[in-house]
Amino acid sequence: MTNQYDVAIAGAGIVGMSTALWAQRRGLKAVICDANSPGSGTTFGSACTMATYACVPINSPSVITSLPSLLFSKQSPLTINYLYALKHWRWMLSFLLNCRQSRVDAIGAELGALLRQADAGLDPLIEDIKAEDLMVEEDCLYVWSTKKGFDGAAKGNDLRRRQGVEMEELNASDVRALEPALQMPIYRGLRFRGTRFILHPQKLVERMQRRFAELGGVTLLSSVNSVTFNDVGTTANLADGTSVNAGHFVVAAGAHSKSIDGAGLEKVPLGVERGYHVTYANHRNKLSRPVGWAEAGLYATPMELGLRFAGTVELDDLNAPPTLERGAYLRRRATEMFGSLDGDADDWLGYRPTLPDALPVIGPSTVSDRIIHAFGHQHIGLTLGGLTGRMVTDIVTGKERTPNVSGIGSQRFHQG
Ligand SMILES: Cc1cc2nc3c(=O)[nH]c(=O)nc-3n(C[C@H](O)[C@H](O)[C@H](O)COP(=O)(O)OP(=O)(O)OC[C@H]3O[C@@H](n4cnc5c(N)ncnc54)[C@H](O)[C@@H]3O)c2cc1C
Structure with missing residues (x-):
């Protein structure tokens, strides 16, 4: 040969x-x-963030405590099809074992090591292909609407700090000064320094x-x-x-x-986290940067095709039809964030490739x-x-x- x-x-x-x-x-x-x-x-439909701060895995102790509601809700940012969970019980068990705090910290350290090198892996390619015009150097924001939500994220945010993520805590008026179109309740924000996003992946x-x-x-x-x-x-x-x-x-x-x-x-337990987006063609100018709304489990991103609401996690079969309630959920949250949004909006379902340990x-x-x-x-x-x-x-x-x-x-x- x-x-x-x-x-x-x-x-x-x-x-x-x-x-x-x-x-x-x-x-x-x-x-x-x-x-x-x-x-x-999946690359096409993402939330477009260069999320170098995202070393906190979806696995967390709170998933274990809220498991019963996750199995039966279609209105939460994370949903699990219980038939899928039964069929893939080994994957689910392994996923849950990786929700223990000791594992979350260990996974976060590995992800942190990768994410610290992420720009060094992409920047030479951006230069080669002359794609600087597709990159927007604007710090991404996370926003929490409630004290309970913000306090619940404390361990995750500590993990980010330990991994060297540079971030600044903002109060509600700081957040509204940066992004005046936001209408949902705001308790606190985090601004991830030195981050950027891609206009059209x-x-x-x-x-x-x-x-x-x-x-x-x-x-x-x-x-x-x-x-x-x-x-x-x-x-x-x-x-x-x-x-x-x-x-x-x-x-x-x-x-x-x-x-x-x-x-x-054969033995690699590759699973899928299904995620959705809705992109409103007319409303890109409502934001200057991606805003992640923590309690809603989504980002709103002003990308080239419009204002994109992307996120949520659905543990279900790769080949199962789209769950219509997921699109409705994103549209409802979009209205809570910005008031009523008119004009065309696309609906998309994509497949995050995920191992049960998030690595x-x-x-x-x-x-x-x-x-x-x-x-x-x-x-x-x-x-x-x-x-x-x-x-x-x-x-x-x-x-x-x-x-x-x-x-x-x-x-x-x-x-x-
Ligand atoms: C809603 C949502 C929001 C997201 N937001 C972000 C974000 O803001 N930032 C971020 O970093 N990540 C984000 N992600 C995750 C990110 O999109 C994925 O991790 C990434 O796109 C995976 O890239 P990939 O090249 O592995 O897969 P893909 O982009 O899915 O590419 C895989 C390719 O393989 C091809 N293929 C399939 N089978 C075969 C075969 N047998 N032979 C040859 N080719 C084959 C497919 O046609 C496809 O083109 C998001 C994901 C979702 C769903």
Whole structure:
């Protein structure tokens, strides 16, 4: 078998396209395979924040105490389909075990180590593709409407401080001075210093793909069904009946990564946190920055397509139909935030790839070190995509992977 490429990548989201560009920067010949257009998956519909402060996992002790209501509510920011929970009880159990405070602190430390390097992973790519115009340097805000909510977030906010997140506590009038259009009750805010957001994540990935092509990279419009490997390389078998030989194969298909046979994913408990958005085309000028409303579990972000309300978590099957109440929930919260909003608004459902310990999988497969896993970025894949691309190419080129985070290999699921 002769390798046509050094690296073949499955999935042209932010993670896969960043990997493709980093591979080129390191002098590797790369091919990327995806039946869908670049950046059109979960990346497209995100809340657009470069959330370098988001080291607090969704796992928290409060999930355990509020579990009964989560199983039966459609009106809370986090909902769990109880039939799904029963069917995937091992995943749920592992998720709940990771809600213990000791685990939350340990996960937060690993996420913090990754997030501190996130800008260093993305910025060289932004410069390469000349995408500075898509980035807005404006500190993101979190807002709490109640004392109870703010006090309940104290441990999480302490964790951020310990991880070096620079943030400033604001009172209600400080928040309203920054964002006068907000109408919901405000108790406290946090301003995350030095953060920024992306005006159009899909455009960012499209520009990456164009630059990749200019530099000789190959994009194949087909998904990967399976991969085989030997000592010198890999063969990816594509849905269109063709195959691609490469020295390394990278699984970067987000929430769909387990659909690729032969990649050693049988024991990796990749789950999905479904999330929704509604984007009001007319109202982008209501905000100057993303505002996360903690009690509502959403962000309002003034992105290129309008004012986007994105968030909520639904633990349910990847293939289940959209839950209509979720869109209605976002619209109701949007009205509470800004009063009535007129004009067109789209509704979207997307799939966050999530492991029960909220950490991504970035590293060689246990079946072969020629297959590299790069998925599971849950709520922060847009933020960590660039860095993941750099880490994957560190591995492929035999450099030490930086940052050297210990808990993100797939072998963590093979122990015991
Ligand atoms: C509502 C919501 C808001 C969010 N907000 C933010 C935010 O503000 N900041 C942040 O950092 N993150 C955010 N996220 C998370 C972020 O969007 C994801 O973590 C990230 O987009 C995942 O990127 P990806 O490249 O892994 O996956 P995707 O963008 O889903 O890309 C995966 C690609 O793989 C392709 N594919 C699937 N199967 C195959 C196959 N067999 N072969 C080849 N290709 C395949 C798909 O077509 C797709 O193009 C949010 C997510 C949601 C749902």
